[in-house]
Amino acid sequence: MASIKITPEPTIRRLPKYVHLLTILKHKGVKSVSSTMIAESLELDSTLVRKDIEATGIVGRPKTGFLVDKLIMALREHLNWNNEDDAFLIGAGSLGAAILGYKGFRECGLNIVAAFDNNPAKIGTVIKNVPVLDYTKLEEHCRRMHIHIGIITVPAPVAQQTADALIRGGVRAIWNFSPTQIATPQWVVVEYAQLTMSLAVLKRKLRETELTDNSIQETK
Amino acid sequence: MASIKITPEPTIRRLPKYVHLLTILKHKGVKSVSSTMIAESLELDSTLVRKDIEATGIVGRPKTGFLVDKLIMALREHLNWNNEDDAFLIGAGSLGAAILGYKGFRECGLNIVAAFDNNPAKIGTVIKNVPVLDYTKLEEHCRRMHIHIGIITVPAPVAQQTADALIRGGVRAIWNFSPTQIATPQWVVVEYAQLTMSLAVLKRKLRETELTDNSIQETK
DNA sequence: TAGATTGTTAATCGATTAACAATC
């Protein structure tokens, strides 16, 4: 039986930070690194860093730490960044175009091979080197090209029907940029990349610090 | 003393979902809603929903639940979406342009009043109705306009110096879209909106489900 | 009233942090 250990989501979210930091160190010529060093750079606890690294299966050496090269490769392997997945993006608006134009995703094993839109003025054009196809042919293309990842950048009201079409076409993972919850069968992975959520945290925390600072001033 | 209760971050992240759902219900003419209904729509536990709502200070009525209108207003107030904050965006590339073009942020109390770039070809132009100014004048403009929020969409290598300029200019909160960790004084709030992180979760989970399915097939 | 739903307290769960023996 192929046993796979589920990596806790908080750990997964930290791994790309390690890859980024280690890549910078590698370019500086650093050969090995300790969990303490990583922890200090990223403002984390060193035990946490070791626990995270454990998920990749890499073992370090007491006194010297971890080999930068091996660690980068193991992290990328664990995140499946070494296997390139083809993906479709649906909704060629300004957010969609930004995602099409972002080169960094290639590094993470994501290759967007086509965009879809229902606007006749956009269908047939090419945005950032990616062809824009007819939305009504989405399901058919998914199936024919064995696409497993769909990226949803359509307006909220049509997010669900877009997801439905992707799933009928055989998609197994959906990256949802619309602010809507979408219902899917349990075998489909959905990741919400909601900027609104992130902005909410920013604005709330800003207010909390402002009010906390005031109360300190009032106290003295 | 102005006492403010810190809202746990997981709660903050869920609140925008409630706002979105409730707004849809409101437009359908729904007047009141129970925590059970919200929980079912968003696939959460109803106790969790009640705990989250508690953070806003709204109390419900047994049997009937919560008034949709009042709840929306309280949630928006809690997230500080009713107070508009002016913000600067630094880095007018394709990601920056997408953010400038996204109308939804206005709803969340974010008003991007200017963009900054160091590319002479972009300085002086207008993108999505927002003027692009000279990066070297960033600090000065921040101070003069009392800007408290900076949005970083520059390439990773210059993210830190951009943050430094913002902080010197008096910025209190930074929304960082670059993949780099940035160091800031403890009184500056930093929220990382890293798409790479979100993509990592998607790709890893996709692989985990694939491997889990395989092992099930092998077992039978 | 009876029944649904709230608000709250206690139990559970999972992630982070602390402590420390093993190792190079």
Added chain:
DNA sequence: TAGATTGTTAATCGATTAACAATC
């Protein structure tokens, strides 16, 4: 060897879930 660092076990912490009395 001495000291730094790993890997691991135990303790802590915080968030979620379960249980239930209070209430409309």
